[in-house]
Amino acid sequence: MLDITLLRKDLPSVVARLETRKKNQTFLDVAKFSALEAERKTLQTRTEELQARRNTLNKQIGPLKAKGESVDALMAEVNGLKAEQESSAVRLDAIQPELQALLLAVPNLPHASVPVGEDEHANVEVRRWSPQGGEGASATPLGFAARDHVDLGAPLGLDFEMGAKLSGSRFTVMKGPIARLHRALAQFMIDLQTEQHGYTECYVPYVVNADSMRGTGQLPKFEGDLFAAKKGGQDGEPAPDHSALYLIPTSEVPLTNFVRDEVVAEAQLPIRLTAHTPCFRSEAGSAGRDTRGMIRQHQFDKVEMVQVTHPEKSYEALEAMTGHAEAVLKALELPYRVVLLCSGDMGFGSSKTYDLEVWLPAQDTYREISSVSNCEAFQARRLQARFKNAQGKNELVHTLNGSGLAVGRALVAVLENHQNEDGSIRVPAALRPYLGGLELLRG
Structure with a gap:
């Protein structure tokens, strides 16, 4: 706010x-x-x-x-x-x-360094990286016709028909090798963020109350994008609004709400939190977009990073967090680029956002796999999240969040970038300890 x-x-x-x-x-x-x-x-x-x-x-x-x-x-x-x-x-x-x-209902104000523009066409590429060429290098062609993750995943246990049978469109079932790879990716990401970047691993509720959603900006603006589960009232009457519960669209919501109505000591800042959770989104308004495969799902897993910082340190933290997300892509040997979003393409609560876009050979394009945003005091004002400054006065903290990474999209990228011509998948070295040393996945 x-x-x-x-x-x-x-x-x-x-x-x-x-x-x-x-x-x-x-x-x-x-x-x-x-x-x-x-x-x-x-x-x-x-x-x-x-x-x-x-x-x-x-x-x-x-x-x-x-x-x-x-x-x-x-x-x-x-x-x-x-x-x-x-x-x-x-x-x-x-x-x-x-x-x-x-x-x-009013979004955050763009930071002065954010380029002005209407949509993604005004976003600015900051840098790119590839495992073959390093900084500044684009992805190297595979040398054969790329197959997409749907075809590559099917022999490994990726089952969209079962997901539709159980729940409907935009749900997926994973079995056998693909399920193990998915789990390995999440474990690797959590370990990297906790062991190398100083985040505290958390386990959080997957269902939160309206106050938590309001505090991070999902309510009231984006209620249509949420999966709501309202408690029943007496004698079949609708429950009052304050008892509404929602499936989390991202663990940013519970993690950031840790500091709701709190006054933390300045010495506690920055607070770095991470969690691996499923995320639930109705994808309202996305009909017809990315209907094939795992790019846009109602349920997907994500490793989230949240930082609560001193206001003077939040932009330093934004750059660091972007690097923390990039570290995952580099370790997985995935070509990517970093894009600074323009004013018209940023999220509701963000003052400045970097998107990380991973290369997908079958689509012959970069696709978003992480967004890292500084919300400044926008969420903190809603949350009444404060710290005691050097003068002994209560001051609003700054909050930041970012994906470290979206697990499903990372799975897609690993399948497509590390595919062999025979359809087998080379396991990146960073993942092999989580797969019992396995170097190759075959159906």
Whole structure:
């Protein structure tokens, strides 16, 4: 959530920055916000005037009573002022949630270093890497016609028909060698992030409450993208909203909510957390996109990285976290590139995002496998996540999140990049200890 003082001080500048995300799209009802703010200021000024007048009258009443003079008129005025003050307080209390509701629908402001653009066509490539050529090198052709992961995975136990039978489209079953490879990838990623990059491994609930979703920005904006599981009310009545539960779209949600309503010591920062979980997304609005294979699923696994940092260190952490995700791709010997997202392609809560895109030979293109974002204080303001600064005052932390990596897409990339002409799959050296030393996968 944006800092409301920014809007109060210079609303036109904030609106202009928001418009760099999408032209001709309204993120904030400026007229409603301005009207509420004007009413709030008028009420606050009037409340202060009423209190000052009451204080003056109360000082007069005592001495007049001591002299035996009538104070009935003054008491009547005091009571009238009190009634008006109470009425103003009720309206002020009502305005705050109205303002909050407006702000909850407003995305984060892009950082000054983010390129302005409407969509992915304005994203900027930062660097690329390949196992054959290193920094700056593109992927080396396989030397034969590439088969896609659907064909390569079928003999290894990748079963889309069973997934559809059990649950519907965009669900997958893995059996035998492919299931073992999937598990190996997740274990390798968790070990790399904990042992080399200082993250603390966590096990978290896969179902969270609405407060947790609201704190990281999934609610109310993206409720249609979530799988909701509401508790039943009494006598078959719908449950109240506060009892709604949701399947997590990413473990960013529970991990970041660790610091909700907390004040941590400055010495505890940065907090680095990681978890391997399934993720559940309805993929609303993605009909017809990536219908073949594992690229866009309702359920997929991911190793997530979350950092909670001092505000002055968050952009340093963003660069480091991007490197932590890159380390996985390098160890798996997968060609990739790093892309800085433009203002129109960033996520709702992000101030700056790098995407890592892995090369997929069968598609002859790079596809996203990780996003690493700095949310600055956007989530922390919703979460009331703070730290005690050097001056002893409570200050909002900055939060960052990133995939380290999406396990299913990493599986796709390993199959396609390490395929042999006969359909067998070379196991990258980094994964072999997790597969009992196996060097080749065959159906």
